[in-house]
Each structure stands twice: as structure tokens, then as C-alpha cells.
Amino acid sequence: MPEKETFKVTPYEVKGRIDYDRLREQFGTQELTAELREELRTMAGGTLHPLIERGIYYSHRDLSALLREHRNGQRFFLYSGRGPSGPLHLSHLVPFELCQWIQEKFDVPMYIQITDDEKFWARPQLSREETVAWGRENLLDILAVGFDPKRTRVFFDSRSIAALYPLAIRVARRIPYSTVKAVFGFPPSANIGLVFYTALQTVPCFYPSWEAGRSVPCLIPCGIDQDPHFRVTRDIAESLGYPKPALLHSQMVPGLLGEGVMSTTGGAEENALFLNDPPKTVERKLRRAFTGGRSSVEEQRRLGATPEICSIWALWKTRFADTPEKFEQITRDCRSGALLCGDCKGELIERVHGFYRAHEAAREAWKGRAEELIVTAPPHPD
Amino acid sequence: MPEKETFKVTPYEVKGRIDYDRLREQFGTQELTAELREELRTMAGGTLHPLIERGIYYSHRDLSALLREHRNGQRFFLYSGRGPSGPLHLSHLVPFELCQWIQEKFDVPMYIQITDDEKFWARPQLSREETVAWGRENLLDILAVGFDPKRTRVFFDSRSIAALYPLAIRVARRIPYSTVKAVFGFPPSANIGLVFYTALQTVPCFYPSWEAGRSVPCLIPCGIDQDPHFRVTRDIAESLGYPKPALLHSQMVPGLLGEGVMSTTGGAEENALFLNDPPKTVERKLRRAFTGGRSSVEEQRRLGATPEICSIWALWKTRFADTPEKFEQITRDCRSGALLCGDCKGELIERVHGFYRAHEAAREAWKGRAEELIVTAPPHPD
Numbered sequence: 001m002p003e004k005e006t007f008k009v010t011p012y013e014v015k016g017r018i019d020y021d022r023l024r025e026q027f028g029t030q031e032l033t034a035e036l037r038e039e040l041r042t043m044a045g046g047t048l049h050p051l052i053e054r055g056i057y058y059s060h061r062d063l064s065a066l067l068r069e070h071r072n073g074q075r076f077f078l079y080s081g082r083g084p085s086g087p088l089h090l091s092h093l094v095p096f097e098l099c100q101w102i103q104e105k106f107d108v109p110m111y112i113q114i115t116d117d118e119k120f121w122a123r124p125q126l127s128r129e130e131t132v133a134w135g136r137e138n139l140l141d142i143l144a145v146g147f148d149p150k151r152t153r154v155f156f157d158s159r160s161i162a163a164l165y166p167l168a169i170r171v172a173r174r175i176p177y178s179t180v181k182a183v184f185g186f187p188p189s190a191n192i193g194l195v196f197y198t199a200l201q202t203v204p205c206f207y208p209s210w211e212a213g214r215s216v217p218c219l220i221p222c223g224i225d226q227d228p229h230f231r232v233t234r235d236i237a238e239s240l241g242y243p244k245p246a247l248l249h250s251q252m253v254p255g256l257l258g259e260g261v262m263s264t265t266g267g268a269e270e271n272a273l274f275l276n277d278p279p280k281t282v283e284r285k286l287r288r289a290f291t292g293g294r295s296s297v298e299e300q301r302r303l304g305a306t307p308e309i310c311s312i313w314a315l316w317k318t319r320f321a322d323t324p325e326k327f328e329q330i331t332r333d334c335r336s337g338a339l340l341c342g343d344c345k346g347e348l349i350e351r352v353h354g355f356y357r358a359h360e361a362a363r364e365a366w367k368g369r370a371e372e373l374i375v376t377a378p379p380h381p382d
Numbered sequence: 383m384p385e386k387e388t389f390k391v392t393p394y395e396v397k398g399r400i401d402y403d404r405l406r407e408q409f410g411t412q413e414l415t416a417e418l419r420e421e422l423r424t425m426a427g428g429t430l431h432p433l434i435e436r437g438i439y440y441s442h443r444d445l446s447a448l449l450r451e452h453r454n455g456q457r458f459f460l461y462s463g464r465g466p467s468g469p470l471h472l473s474h475l476v477p478f479e480l481c482q483w484i485q486e487k488f489d490v491p492m493y494i495q496i497t498d499d500e501k502f503w504a505r506p507q508l509s510r511e512e513t514v515a516w517g518r519e520n521l522l523d524i525l526a527v528g529f530d531p532k533r534t535r536v537f538f539d540s541r542s543i544a545a546l547y548p549l550a551i552r553v554a555r556r557i558p559y560s561t562v563k564a565v566f567g568f569p570p571s572a573n574i575g576l577v578f579y580t581a582l583q584t585v586p587c588f589y590p591s592w593e594a595g596r597s598v599p600c601l602i603p604c605g606i607d608q609d610p611h612f613r614v615t616r617d618i619a620e621s622l623g624y625p626k627p628a629l630l631h632s633q634m635v636p637g638l639l640g641e642g643v644m645s646t647t648g649g650a651e652e653n654a655l656f657l658n659d660p661p662k663t664v665e666r667k668l669r670r671a672f673t674g675g676r677s678s679v680e681e682q683r684r685l686g687a688t689p690e691i692c693s694i695w696a697l698w699k700t701r702f703a704d705t706p707e708k709f710e711q712i713t714r715d716c717r718s719g720a721l722l723c724g725d726c727k728g729e730l731i732e733r734v735h736g737f738y739r740a741h742e743a744a745r746e747a748w749k750g751r752a753e754e755l756i757v758t759a760p761p762h763p764d
Binding site: 117120121124132158161166169170172173174177178180181186188189190191193195196198199376 | 499502503506510514540543544547548551552554555556557558559560562563568570571572573574575577578580581758764
């Protein structure tokens with residue numbers, strides 16, 4: 001028998017081939033069951049976002065309790081964030097697309113955190129100017145997903161610090177260094193900014209409660225790699241008088257090169273589709289992407305291909321198959337051998353081009369308006 | 383031979399009977415020599431502050447270089463601070479009295495930092511409301527020392543964070559956890575606020591340079607227990623393009639009970655004279671204070687007393703002997719037996735009462751005006 005594959009997932013490192021069920025067990029999170037999905041569908045008025053329907057969101061913490069409270073009138077808010085180290089790629093949109101859908105269906109506020117301080121601390125090669133500039137760019141891409149400007153607020157860490165810091169002071173006293181070391185696996189050479197940072201990532205979970213002067217439940221859709229941050233948050237929430245945030249965890253989108261997740265941290269630009277990639281680059285990257293296809297057309301016609309290992313199929317699965325029928329058709333035809341990789345890629349490329357054009361237009365419309373959403377002062381004196 | 387006494391001095395702990403010369407060697411600082419004192423006297427127009435004249439300030443880092451630069455037109459600024467955990471006692475005024483004198487004689491700006499975040503992190507029994515309220519109170523006491531409102535600015539950490547944070551982000555990336563652990567001796571249970579804090583204590587050293595866009599030298603008069611913070615600062619200054627701050631270190635004022643320094647961290651209220659002690663309390667504490675006197679009047683008349691171990695003499699030495707002649711007279715008469723402890727205490731009590739009355743009036747005049755000195759926004763965008 002083969003040895004169990006080893007993998008490592010923290011907010012600062014994703015290594016190896018992830019066994020998502022095993023990861024869920026390791027992290028001690030709950031399964032997003034069919035029953036819970038149906039509950040979400042009912043509450044959302046009969047539809048379900050493809051990211052949930054297709055199992056990309058697959059794990060949670062306390063989602064049932066949050067939905068129950070919501071039905072009882074304790075309305076929740078959404079929170080997710082982005083560490084601005086470069087242009088966004090498609091995988092980065094996954095939490096925000098789900099947030100936007102939930103905002104629309106449940107009519108709830110959304111808080112976006114742009115962690116320009118954290119990324120400066122985590123990436124020695126980045127300058128402050130770069131993290132701030134990428135923060136502005138990334139924010140436009142995030143808002144372009146379709147958030148409601150009237151129900152959306154932004155914590156841009158370095159510019160929102162006056163609003164965040166009063167709560168961060170309280171949070172930080174509750175977190176010993178030993179916890180941070182154990183949870184994130186920091187070496188002694190980790191800088192003190194990074195050590196402190198989890199306090200700031202916790203603040204948005206409590207901010208609306210602080211502002212309202214009563215408990216406001218929080219739901220955080222995020223990649224499961226971010227779970228450790230919020231485990232720390234959940235451990236201290238009640239001691240500060242705030243509700244524990246609920247979480248909805250997604251799997252990570254696979255990289256185009258067929259190994260690991262869509263990330264270019266190791267420097268492999270070809271592994272990800274950036275939102276600012278020009279059409280020719282999109283086409284090149286997708287044409288070269290790893291698939292589940294066979295070594296010859298004849299063999300593929302005869303035996304079919306394997307969608308589960310295919311980076312192209314993974315993209316259809318996220319957002320590019322816009323109906324359940326389309327996603328089923330692609331999957332069926334891939335498996336049967338009716339659909340060849342070249343044709344499948346050609347069709348996807350067209351869809352991605354269309355998506356990029358619509359995204360660019362939405363992004364353009366946010367220019368000059370995004371700044372207004374940034375929170376710069378606390379709701380009341382500390 | 384007796385064993386060498388052991389003592390421990392960090393910004394968070396002062397233990398044992400301090401051998402100040404040995405401490406200076408341990409810390410690797412320079413002696414404040416007679417030559418350097420004369421240089422200061424000349425530059426100050428022929429006078430010298432009693433705290434320097436009498437050797438309470440006894441150690442420095444790079445003071446000669448700073449004075450040389452100042453003469454060459456590179457004017458310096460002053461920086462000192464206070465962690466607001468309760469009312470100020472007389473010992474807390476030592477850095478600020480020297481700063482005020484230097485501000486006046488050298489016509490330089492002063493930056494005062496009120497570290498309400500740090501004290502909240504360092505003292506689990508303090509609430510945020512308490513550290514903020516003590517911060518406001520302490521600031522009035524500090525300003526009452528006589529600072530020039532036109533040349534003095536205040537960083538009140540939680541309220542100045544928008545101004546401090548952009549630089550703190552840059553500073554924090556340069557400081558590994560291992561440095562903080564080694565310098566301050568934090569255990570793994572130290573909270574992440576305290577671990578981060580030295581970054582914020584560094585910021586005022588660089589702030590005027592950041593604001594001016596050129597190197598502005600910094601002089602920090604402080605208790606020698608604060609030196610470790612600024613050793614960290616000095617180590618990273620040049621890598622960030624800022625000059626290393628110079629330091630002027632004082633010995634700590636001895637406690638009234640004859641053991642250790644004037645501090646009530648251990649809970650001994652009688653060990654310190656608080657600025658808000660009513661006259662009767664001042665009198666009681668001084669009457670009960672430890673002296674260098676003999677066990678009987680007769681013996682004292684015959685053998686004289688020992689000023690060096692006397693907490694009352696230590697107070698005369700700071701500010702209550704207002705002329706060199708007065709200080710010499712007290713010291714001589716104590717040593718000869720001409721002055722008995724009761725009479726000496728009586729005279730000091732009168733002086734302290736007078737000092738408190740003047741201080742209270744000066745403090746009152748700052749009410750409503752102190753807030754205006756607090757820096758709340760950075761000088762320019764980051």
C-alpha cells in the first residue's frame with residue numbers, strides 16, 4: 001500500500017497534495033452536509049450558489065447555529081479578506097463570489113479586509129508602496145464581483161487602523177505568543193508584525209458587535225487554509241463578550257500546471273490565471289494547462305478522460321459552467337470521451353474572455369467610488 | 383568577601399539592589415563624563431540641570447556625536463514617554479524635568495509618548511478605560527513640568543495610531559521575535575501585544591525624520607531600565623535610513639522604604655510619593671521614610687548619618703535642593719551630625735508641599751489644552 005501522502009496547510013504555507021477530508025478532520029471542522037446545503041437553498045429562496053452546489057465549499061464551523069439565529073431575527077454579517085501581494089487570480093475570487101451571493105440572498109452587510117500590513121510582514125521582497133498599491137487594485141477587483149455599496153464596508157488595514165486598533169488592543173492581550181507559535185508554526189525569526197497580526201485579522205469579527213453594542217453574528221467564507229486564524233479568534237471571542245464567528249470553508253482551486261493549488265507563491269506564473277492577464281496570455285495559459293486527458297485522441301475517444309484531476313474541469317466547476325446542466329454536460333462528455341481536451345479548452349477560453357470583459361467593466365465602474373467604503377474612524381470613542 | 387549582589391533590570395522588571403556602574407557595563411553604555419557635562423553646560427549657556435550636575439543622569443549612548451551635530455546645525459529633538467498604569471510619582475518626573483530643561487536651553491522640539499496600549503498589555507489587572515484615563519491624567523502632570531506648547535507634541539498611542547502605524551509596519555518587519563525574547567526576557571505566555579510593542583516605542587525616534595524627509599537626530603532622556611527598547615531601535619535604525627537615537631540614562635530614584643526603586647508595582651503604596659497624594663499623606667510617607675540616620679540622637683550627633691543610603695537625601699538630590707549650595711549644605715550637615723533626620727524631613731516636607739502646590743496650578747492650566755498637542759494623523763500619505 002502506498003504511504004499516506006503528506007501535506008501541510010497554514011495561512012502562510014500550502015504544501016503537498018491536499019486530502020481535504022483528512023484536512024477537515026485535522027482541523028476539527030464540520031462537514032457541509034446535504035441537509036445543510038438544502039437549508040441554505042431554502043433560506044436563499046430556492047437557489048444555491050454553484051460553489052456550494054458543487055462541493056467547493058465543503059466544510060464549516062457553526063453554520064447551522066448561525067442560520068438558526070438568523071431565522072430568529074439575529075441577523076448576521078459577512079467578513080472575508082485579501083492579503084495584497086500582487087494581482088488577483090481566479091482562485092482569489094472564490095470567497096468573494098460566495099459572499100456576494102449571500103449578501104444578495106440574505107440581505108446582509110459585508111466587511112472586506114485588505115491586509116496590506118500583513119503581506120508586508122509576510123513577504124520580505126515586497127515594499128510598502130507595493131502592498132498599498134496592490135491593496136487598491138485588489139479592492140477594485142473584489143468590489144467588481146458585485147457587492148452592494150450601501151451594505152459593504154472595507155477595512156484597509158494601514159488606513160483603517162484608527163478604527164481597528166481599539167479592539168485589536170483588547171484582542172491582543174488575550175493571545176499568548178505560544179498560541180500563535182503553535183497555530184501558525186512560526187519560527188523564532190518570524191517578525192513581530194506577523195506575530196501580532198492575528199489580532200488585527202480578528203477585529204472585523206467583533207467590530208459590528210462593538211459598533212452596535214450587542215452581539216451580531218459573523219460568517220466568514222474563506223479558503224480552509226485561513227481556518228487557523230479564526231480558531232484563535234473563536235477561542236477568545238466569548239472571553240471578550242463577542243459571539244464566535246461561524247466559518248464556511250472552501251477547497252482551494254487547483255493550479256493550471258496540475259500540481260498544488262492555484263498560487264504563484266513559488267514563482268510559477270503559468271500556474272494561475274490573473275485577472276489582469278491579457279486575452280493572449282489567458283489563451284496561452286489555458287492551452288498549456290494540465291488536463292485529465294489521455295495521451296492520444298484515439299485513446300481518449302475510447303476510454304474517456306478524468307475530470308477530477310483536470311485543472312480545466314476545476315475551472316468549469318467554479319463559475320464557468322453557469323448552469324447545473326452545463327456542468328453536467330461537460331463532466332459527462334469528458335468522462336465518456338465525447339469531449340476532447342482541445343475543444344473543451346477552446347470553449348472555456350471563450351467563456352473566460354467573456355468573464356474578463358464583464359469583470360473589467362464592473363471594475364471600471366468602481367474606480368473613484370471604492371475609497372468611500374473604507375472605514376477610517378471607530379464608531380465611538382474607546 | 384561577600385558575593386556580588388544580583389539584580390535584574392528590564393523595562394518590565396527591576397529587581398535587587400542595582401549596581402549602576404555594573405549595569406552600565408552590562409548594557410554597554412558610555413559614562414557621562416565630567417568633560418561631557420561641561421560641554422553640556424557650555425552649550426546650555428553656563429548652567430547645568432541638578433539631575434546632571436548631581437550624577438542622577440550618569441550614562442549615555444552617542445551624546446557627544448549628537449551635540450557635535452547640533453553645533454553643526456543638525457538640530458536634534460527630544461523624546462520620552464510614560465506607560466500610564468496609575469498616578470505619577472516623583473520619580474516619573476525625572477526624564478521630563480530634564481527634557482523640559484533641554485527644550486528650554488537648546489530650543490528643540492519635544493515628543494511625549496503615552497503608551498496606554500503597552501500598559502494594558504503589560505498589566506492584566508488594568509482595564510482599557512483605566513489605561514486611557516490614567517494616560518490623560520499623566521499627560522497633564524507631564525506637561526505641567528513646563529513644556530512649551532508650541533514645540534511639544536504628544537503620541538497618545540491608541541489615539542495617535544493612525545500617525546504611528548505606517549512607520550510601525552516598517553519597523554516591525556525588521557524585528558524578529560527572537561530579538562524581543564532575548565532583550566526583554568519574555569516567556570512564551572507573553573501576549574502578542576507586548577511582543578509587538580517595541581515597534582511602537584521605536585516610531586517616535588524616526589517620526590520627525592519621516593516628517594521632514596531628512597535625518598533629524600533624536601535624544602531620549604530615560605531611566606536606564608528603558609535602554610533595552612532603544613537598543614532594538616538603534617540596531618535597526620540605519621537599515622531603515624534613520625539615525626540611531628542618542629540616549630541619556632538616569633539612575634532610578636530609590637523607594638521611600640529603603641529598598642529598591644521608587645515604584646509601587648509590588649503594591650507598596652508607601653514606597654512612593656504620588657503627585658496626587660494629599661498633603662497629609664505626603665507628610666506621613668516622608669515621616670515614615672527610611673533614612674541613613676543612626677539609632678539615637680546622641681549617636682547621630684557624634685557619628686553623623688549616611689546620605690548615600692537615605693531616601694530623603696535622594697529626594698533633596700533630585701529637585702528639592704534648588705541650588706548647589708543648598709544641596710552641599712544638606713549633605714554636609716547630614717554627614718557631620720549637625721542635621722537630624724526629623725528636622726531634615728520637616729524641611730523637605732515643606733518643600734514638597736510647595737512643589738505640589740505649584741505643580742497643581744501648572745497642571746490646572748493645561749486642562750483643555752493638552753488634547754491639542756496629540757498627533758492624530760500622519761504628516762503625509764504613506
